[in-house]
Amino acid sequence: NAGVMQNPRHLVRRRGQEARLRCSPMKGHSHVYWYRQLPEEGLKFMVYLQKENIIDESGMPKERFSAEFPKEGPSILRIQQVVRGDSAAYFCASSPNRVDTGELFFGEGSRLTVL
């Protein structure tokens, strides 16, 4: 049973370009969470999605960032017009139920570097 799959693992973009990060949850998991981690910091919640629905996007910047989890295919975190401050590791996690009932399963992360 494959774990949470994220790609790409590393992504380099120039300022102003777009970054697309993909996440396939564990089989049977319908809850997806995106977190951002800056160097030497903990993880900061960005968004929580279920299939075709954004449930909580309170941690996501209002501009340039968007997330989706379509009926078919992976969840995608999209960052438009990237700036140097977007450089970070972005982690996706999934769970079979809502987080207040159990653990999250994390992917290996996508490391974005903005030049």
Added chain:
Amino acid sequence: SQQGEEDPQALSIQEGENATMNCSYKTSINNLQWYRQNSGRGLVHLILIRSNEREKHSGRLRVTLDTSKKSSSLLITASRAADTASYFCATDPRTGAGSYQLTFGKGTKLSVIP
């Protein structure tokens, strides 16, 4: 603001010693979880303790929870070099609308010297 704060920020011990990490949080919680992160990798769940539990064991791990002090501790006994990693506590704040997010602290970086 951070819900969970780990203490110490860094800890260096000899192999075979015990390692204790602490976590303090601010609001009422449904549960508290501990995760481990090896350098450059994703987080791995270690243990979950619910708000009505006081202590939990899993192999060489022992977690305590004191809801009156809003604090938890993670004890790793008989540490090994392979335990070298960052350890994070994560809280699931209890809200009337239901909680959708875990809030992580900045972590304790543990180094176990062979």
